[in-house]
Amino acid sequence: MTETDDIDVETAVSADSVEAALEDLEGEGLEGYNYAYLDEHTKREVRRAILKAIAIPGHQVPYASRPMPLARGWGTGGIQASLSLLGPEDTFKVIDQGSDESVNAANIRRLAADTAEVATTTDTTDADVIQTRHRIPEEVLTDDQILVLQVPVTDALRKVDSSDAANRRRHAHKNYGKMWVHLYENVVEWGEINIAARYPTMVAGRYLMDPSPIPRWDVPKLDDADNLFVFAAGREARIYAVPPHTDVEPLAFEDRQFQVERFPEQSCAACGSTDTYLTEVETDDGTRHFACNDASFCLKRQDDPTLPKDHHLERSGVDWGPGTPDADGDGGVAGDADDGGDDE
Amino acid sequence: MGYVAVKAGEELIQRAEDLFEKQRLADEDAPITVDQLEGQLERLTAQAMSEAGLYAPRLAALAVKQAQGDTVEAAFLLRAYRSTLERWDESVPVEPSAMFATRRVSPAFKDVPGGQILGPTKDYTQRLLDFELEDEDESGDPTADWDLEDAEPTTLTNVVDVLREEGLVSEPDEPDVDAPTDTTREPVTFPVERDAVLQELARGETGAVTALGYSALRGYGQVHPTLAEVRVGKLPLTIEHPYTGDEVTVADVAVSESEAVVPVYAKRDDPQFAFGYGLTFGRNERKAISMTILDASIQLESEDEPAENAEFVLDVVDGMDSFGFIEHLKLPHYVTFQSILDRIRAIRERKVAGTTDDEAEPAADDGTDPAECESSESEPSDRETIEASDDD
Helix, strand or coil: CCCCCCCCHHHCCCCCCHHHHHHHHCCCCCCCCECCECCHHHHHHHHHHHHHHHHCCCCCEECCCCCCCCCCCCCHHHHHHHHHHCCCCCEEEEEECCECCCHHHHHHHHHHHHHHCCEECCCHHHCCEEEEECCCCCCCCCCCCEEEEECCCCCHHHHCCCCHHHHHHHHHCCCCHHHHHHHHHHHHHHCCCCCCCCCCEEECCCEEECCCCCCHHHHHHHCCCCCEEEEEECCCCEEEEECCCCCEEECCECCECCCCCCCCCCCCCCCCCCCCCEEEEECCCCCEEEEECCHHHHHHHHHCCCCCCCCCCCCCCCCCCCCCCCCCCCCCCHHHCCCCCCCC | CCCCCCCCCHHHHHHHHHHHHHHHHCCCCCCCCHHHHHHHCHHHHHHHHHHHCCCCHHHHHHHHHHCCCCHHHHHHHHHHHHCCCCCCCCCCCCCHHHCEEEEEECCCCCCCCCCCECCCCCCCCCCCCCHHHHHCCCCCCCCCCCCCCCCCCCCCCCHHHHHHHCCCECCCCCCCCCCCCCCCCCCCCCCCCHHHHHHHHHCCCHHHHHHHHHHHHHCCCCCCCEEEEEEEEEEEEEEECCCCCCEEEEEEEEEEEEEEEECCCCCCCCCCEEEEEEEEECCCHHHHHHHHHHHHHHHCCCCCCHHHCHHHHHHHCCHHHHHHHHHHHHCCCHHHHHHHHHHHHHHHHHHHHHHHCCCHHHHHHCCCCHHHHHHHHHHHHHHHHHHHHHCC
């Protein structure tokens, strides 16, 4: 987001001699590490991979993922992308499964705050870069925001073939027959497509993409969005992207359409929302509650139950994922947001 | 707000860290020193260095201490530290015969040039618990009163080289010494060069390398090697002097090395042994030998057996990757689980609808307008049965 090439020389480790380097490393905490933890060459490499990924939407770009001080599988790809993009002027938000306060989100936020000296926020609309594990926020993202999604499995085709080499060939030839057969067999066996999260999604009519394990609820938000989506995998060392205003279409059949998760007759127990992704909680007394998964938006809705998802934009009626849980099950659009009636 | 399953902040993280440290420090005993770890638990520090791909005995001892003896965690600490360091230079390739060996056995021959050197080993010791170690107070050198003659260290002829001179072992592909692959700086993509395979195996998790190597021996593969030799010793670390351009030896690196020939003949007209090579930092013969088997197996370029499939082996052999991803399952997964619940409920509804209402199935399969089918037929009936299944 900001120029990081002209880094603060004070914080870099001296490369003049071994003694000088060791001397620089003395001190407490993360003093002695480079700005934003990674060295400048690595950050440049990551940014190049991101640029390449933007140029070829949905295509997986290999990069030399570095070992990070977080365990692999815990957001190391995401944090490498975030730290490469962040500058000192930026505001950073981290969410894990919809929550800013999950311990892993707190840990990632702390690493960025300690090493990149960025401001942090829990408010989606305030953030320049948002790193997320498996959710796209409920509030509409804008063209000056970047959403960095943590990716555990980079290839939608992994479901049908474990070999990365074979799948790279399939992508090169746009040969997705095996995935279509898989979906068809799903329908034959179960009556409908049995894919929950990580829904296989076609990007710009060319590359089949694993959108990371976001719920199907969030998949329509990828289509024709104002913001940039960066998908970064640390363990599997791949980066891919969905640039703003790209066509993104989940695979489905004419007679078995793409469906988002349904929460029939449920609303958030805290804010009453019926147009957000809910998760269910079994309580100690044996009852089941549903609650908003996007914790920061839920707090806003508790203050103002009618707050629209595009409240911070000048225009309204912006398309952003499913409208209401009672929309007609085909991944309805935000334009329908308020017309969902009772269905019984 | 009691509805978010896992909520915690930085204070909780700090407290968890404190509790972890307490496990190490709460006893009356003096903390174990890094010197003690480096000196007395060398196998542990060697394993951490080997899996980290960073030769730094002192830092490895520190990492083992911090990780409370978890070698994969220690290797992880070293790797994370390594990734912040500049790479200053590349060393000059070194011949195996340059090793100063403290141990060398050649199972292939009864005797070999330079002789068999048993060296320090527990291989032939009976594995009985030594209860005297419990109350050991004095450290003493059990070899103190050995009567030894001074002798110049000799370098040892490489056994595979002897076989190669006779033309019995196929030659490895000529490596690109000008631009060796470094898998920590370049992503691994397949097909993969042998130097990248060797680097990834050398950094592999000891247990994983051993298990996969064993799989080939156990029958899931064709490689049952004869070890030409196994050596433990020190290799000189030689660099080109930045000013004079002369080659200078700046340090020693303790390594375990293993070479094997495999009676698999690559060419029909000129039958030669295939071969395998293994090298690890520090003393870890088990891993070096297993790596040798895997190198030989992967060179067969078959996909018939797990150990022969480079992609499979390299995908699963890295401790940092497997450790991280296995343990990430502890992270909250309620978003994806909600999505999974939605699918299984929908499918159960469909099954229930199919058995109780015969009209539901044909309605879904005939050629009616899909939108109408979704919205007017299956949806309402799905919702009714959601409640039915929830009541179970």
